[in-house]
Amino acid sequence: MKLEMRGIYKSFGANDVLKNIDFAVSGGEICALLGENGAGKSTLMNILGGVLPADSGGISLDGQPVSFRTPAESLNAGIGFIHQELNLVNDLAIFENMFIGRELKTKSGLLDSKTMCGRCREVFRRMDVDLDPRTMVRDLDASYKQIVEIARALLMDASIIIMDEPTTSLTDPEIDRVFDMMRTLQAQGVAMVFISHKLKEVMAVCTRYTVLRDGAMVASGQVEDTNVDELARHMVGHEVRTESLRQERELGPEVLRAENLSQDRYFSDVSFSVRAGEVLGFTGLLGDGRSELFQAVFGSGGKYHGQLYLEGQPVAVHGTPQAVALGIGYVPRDRKENGIIKDLDILENGSIVTWPKQSRLGFLDWNQVREDFRRQADGLKIKMGGEKEAIGSLSGGNQQKVVLAKWLNAGPKVLIFDNPTQGVDVGAKEDIYDTILALAKEGVAVVVLSSEAQEIIRLCDRALVLYHGRVQGELSGEEITDQEIMRLATGGSVQNEGVQQNG
Amino acid sequence: MDKVEKKSGAMGVLLRLRDLWRSNPLFSTGIALIVMVIVQTVALSMNTSFSSMGEWFQNWLQNWISLLRGNAGIGIIALGMTFVIISGGIDLSVGSVYVTVGAFIMVLLNTGESGWLAGMGLGGVPAILLGLVLALALGSLLGEGNGLLISYGRMPPFIATLGSMQILRSVTQYFMKTQKTELPEAYKSIARLSIGGQQLMPIIYWAVLAAAMYIISKKTTFGRYVFAIGSNERTTRLSGVNVRKVKRRVYALTGFLVGVAAIIQTSRIGSMDYASAGSGFEMDAIASVIVGGTSMSGGRGSVVGTVFGTLIVAVMNNLLNLIGVDPYLSAAFKGAIIIGAVLLQRKEKN
Numbered sequence: 017m018k019l020e021m022r023g024i025y026k027s028f029g030a031n032d033v034l035k036n037i038d039f040a041v042s043g044g045e046i047c048a049l050l051g052e053n054g055a056g057k058s059t060l061m062n063i064l065g066g067v068l069p070a071d072s073g074g075i076s077l078d079g080q081p082v083s084f085r086t087p088a089e090s091l092n093a094g095i096g097f098i099h100q101e102l103n104l105v106n107d108l109a110i111f112e113n114m115f116i117g118r119e120l121k122t123k124s125g126l127l128d129s130k131t132m133c134g135r136c137r138e139v140f141r142r143m144d145v146d147l148d149p150r151t152m153v154r155d156l157d158a159s160y161k162q163i164v165e166i167a168r169a170l171l172m173d174a175s176i177i178i179m180d181e182p183t184t185s186l187t188d189p190e191i192d193r194v195f196d197m198m199r200t201l202q203a204q205g206v207a208m209v210f211i212s213h214k215l216k217e218v219m220a221v222c223t224r225y226t227v228l229r230d231g232a233m234v235a236s237g238q239v240e241d242t243n244v245d246e247l248a249r250h251m252v253g254h255e256v257r258t259e260s261l262r263q264e265r266e267l268g269p270e271v272l273r274a275e276n277l278s279q280d281r282y283f284s285d286v287s288f289s290v291r292a293g294e295v296l297g298f299t300g301l302l303g304d305g306r307s308e309l310f311q312a313v314f315g316s317g318g319k320y321h322g323q324l325y326l327e328g329q330p331v332a333v334h335g336t337p338q339a340v341a342l343g344i345g346y347v348p349r350d351r352k353e354n355g356i357i358k359d360l361d362i363l364e365n366g367s368i369v370t371w372p373k374q375s376r377l378g379f380l381d382w383n384q385v386r387e388d389f390r391r392q393a394d395g396l397k398i399k400m401g402g403e404k405e406a407i408g409s410l411s412g413g414n415q416q417k418v419v420l421a422k423w424l425n426a427g428p429k430v431l432i433f434d435n436p437t438q439g440v441d442v443g444a445k446e447d448i449y450d451t452i453l454a455l456a457k458e459g460v461a462v463v464v465l466s467s468e469a470q471e472i473i474r475l476c477d478r479a480l481v482l483y484h485g486r487v488q489g490e491l492s493g494e495e496i497t498d499q500e501i502m503r504l505a506t507g508g509s510v511q512n513e514g515v516q517q518n519g
Numbered sequence: 520m521d522k523v524e525k526k527s528g529a530m531g532v533l534l535r536l537r538d539l540w541r542s543n544p545l546f547s548t549g550i551a552l553i554v555m556v557i558v559q560t561v562a563l564s565m566n567t568s569f570s571s572m573g574e575w576f577q578n579w580l581q582n583w584i585s586l587l588r589g590n591a592g593i594g595i596i597a598l599g600m601t602f603v604i605i606s607g608g609i610d611l612s613v614g615s616v617y618v619t620v621g622a623f624i625m626v627l628l629n630t631g632e633s634g635w636l637a638g639m640g641l642g643g644v645p646a647i648l649l650g651l652v653l654a655l656a657l658g659s660l661l662g663e664g665n666g667l668l669i670s671y672g673r674m675p676p677f678i679a680t681l682g683s684m685q686i687l688r689s690v691t692q693y694f695m696k697t698q699k700t701e702l703p704e705a706y707k708s709i710a711r712l713s714i715g716g717q718q719l720m721p722i723i724y725w726a727v728l729a730a731a732m733y734i735i736s737k738k739t740t741f742g743r744y745v746f747a748i749g750s751n752e753r754t755t756r757l758s759g760v761n762v763r764k765v766k767r768r769v770y771a772l773t774g775f776l777v778g779v780a781a782i783i784q785t786s787r788i789g790s791m792d793y794a795s796a797g798s799g800f801e802m803d804a805i806a807s808v809i810v811g812g813t814s815m816s817g818g819r820g821s822v823v824g825t826v827f828g829t830l831i832v833a834v835m836n837n838l839l840n841l842i843g844v845d846p847y848l849s850a851a852f853k854g855a856i857i858i859g860a861v862l863l864q865r866k867e868k869n
Contacts, residue, residue: 316757340759348757359750359818360743368747368758371740378739422758 096169413444544812662774749817
């Protein structure tokens with residue numbers, strides 16, 4: 017089976033997402049599809065999977081032109097798409113999951129679980145895995161869930177399997193298990209597309225690669241002819257502007273120090289320190305544990321091991337009220353889930369942190385609240401109709417500024433920004449950067465967590481790169497570059513004279 | 520909204536009303552209440568004979584006073600339930616807390632031999648005052664117990680209060696099965712004190728507490744936290760709010776209000792049937808809150824709406840009585856009102 021996509025174009029509005037992409041994969045190949053966030057990988061695969069239509073271009077299977085209008089059509093043609101978020105029902109058994117929506121029935125209309133289990137066992141035998149189809153999916157670890165997804169695709173006679181970042185939530189032994197599985201299938205002539213950021217994994221398991229950048233195909237070839245550095249360079253490109261906003265600032269005393277912080281699954285042995293007036297960055301790929309790390313620092317992430325020091329004093333943070341009282345602030349990621357309260361108005365959303373200070377005997381002084389909020393709203397250039405309107409009436413960027421406003425009012429000693437410009441337009445992004453730098457100038461210790469390398473490069477004086485919950489390396493000043501971040505984030509080690517954290 | 524501006528005249532007015540109806544639950548609840556009152560007034564006029572306008576008015580007023588007085592207890596409990604539901608929870612134990620506090624008052628203030636305070640040599644006004652304080656403290660404490668199970672025990676409110684509902688009523692009935700009680704006369708005046716020949720005290724308690732709860736819901740950090748938690752508990756916690764403490768206080772406040780209702784009831788009637796008193800109160804209170812436009816999923820609602828909701832349910836019961844509907848059918852009407860009210864209030868999906 018040989019799949020070819022030729023001259024694929026796709027745009028969303030004025031935004032060209034894919035520009036003349038050629039992509040091919042044949043049986044017995046594992047082809048890596050590489051690119052940064054927003055490069056167009058997912059769009060391309062969604063076109064192949066029948067989720068999105070292409071604007072122009074053609075797909076052919078073994079030379080026959082085909083077109084998929086729905087995921088079902090794509091699946092019937094033998095293309096199995098395994099999404100990043102697994103599509104399994106935890107409370108059903110493996111065989112029920114594998115046959116969901118197309119269950120086999122006996123003549124009397126009851127479920128024919130015997131035949132279904134038998135078919136599952138056949139597939140597992142072919143994949144060379146030992147799984148009981150009657151096991152509940154809940155009891156499987158993440159790698160076996162991935163394997164069940166692959167088995168389901170095979171059960172439906174898929175000869176081409178697309179895997180979207182299959183290893184993000186897996187541990188190293190689990191990753192090896194999935195890779196073994198992929199090699200077995202490769203030997204049987206199945207074609208696989210492996211979408212990933214993790215270059216080391218690509219080098220380990222893939223035979224060919226294609227790199228997308230900003231919707232264009234920038235490189236493709238045999239994996240044996242390349243190396244991690246070259247791939248990282250292709251992904252990032254050279255023309256990216258890195259206009260740094262880094263400033264010369266007088267650094268004050270150390271404000272927050274962490275020693276050997278660990279939490280079972282998320283991070284281990286992380287140490288860092290941040291000084292007044294400093295902007296410290298944390299970055300890494302999905303699953304690096306940076307969000308969990310700082311949720312723990314802020315007292316909202318459950319128990320952890322290790323010791324935190326605030327202004328030299330050892331502290332143990334047990335809850336968010338205590339964190340706020342200590343002078344730690346946290347602007348969370350995922351604004352909709354963690355940032356805004358949709359039934360409260362703009363004013364309340366932009367002030368809730370400081371209510372205890374703005375009330376007497378429990379009664380809120382609304383004049384005070386309004387006055388404080390307005391001062392921040394002006395500084396942040398929030399565009400709004402009126403402060404009593406619903407928070408949902410604002411654009412994403414302005415909502416994010418309201419979230420910032422509630423923390424600015426609190427006057428924290430340390431302010432943690434987790435993906436501060438997620439889903440924010442360019443103008444608001446610059447306003448938020450200005451705010452962050454102004455805070456540092458005022459002597460606040462700032463921590464910026466971001467998955468965008470550019471954000472780290474432009475803002476931070478120093479950056480720690482995490483890989484699977486460990487500090488993979490520290491970069492500072494001019495050392496913070498796309499290539500360095502990408503190499504560390506994919507598991508490489510520090511090349512320059514950076515501080516070796518992890519040995 | 521654009522549509523409204525394009526239309527003019529009668530059509531425009533209608534569209535504007537429709538938008539108001541959809542956007543503000545108080546508006547639709549208020550309209551429903553007015554309609555109910557009109558129908559009730561008409562029914563009352565047809566059912567009773569009167570010779571003059573003055574007599575008709577006397578009759579109408581008397582009907583209203585007894586209606587309000589009879590529903591003050593459930594109205595006060597519904598105020599607490601409003602906060603519970605806005606915070607995203609539910610309290611099924613209110614009826615059992617009610618009977619437990621009632622029994623506690625009986626035991627404390629019994630003028631017979633087994634009365635606790637009388638046994639300690641306390642009598643008169645001091646005994647009554649102490650009894651009131653202890654009764655309210657017990658109500659708050661039982662509510663606090665629910666709050667602890669929910670916030671620190673991380674139990675779903677439905678389960679925690681379902682449990683305490685069963686435990687409290689059963690234990691109360693067990694201890695009270697042999698009790699014969701008589702309350703002091705002075706205690707009875709708490710609810711029976713007559714003003715201008717009318718027993719208005721329960722209505723006054725209800726009105727004062729409703730006003731207080733309204734102010735708490737709008738003007739205090741606690742009140743606003745309750746809305747914030749019901750709307751998005753995670754964000755509220757990430758804003759440094761002590762969510763557990765707020766939740767505990769919500770249930771304790773409800774317990775306190777249930778205690779007030781129990782005091783009014785025991786003082787007004789002078790006795791309590793431990794097997795049936797307060798049973799079904801949780802459903803009546805929840806119904807009043809929901810009919811009043813508070814969202815079952817939390818974050819949205821109002822104290823004023825709950826007062827309207829309590830009145831709508833009360834007027835409807837009164838109405839069924841007036842037009843002589845079979846009592847077996849009255850619950851069916853109550854159910855229909857709840858379903859109808861929620862259907863009317865639902866927002867159009869965008």
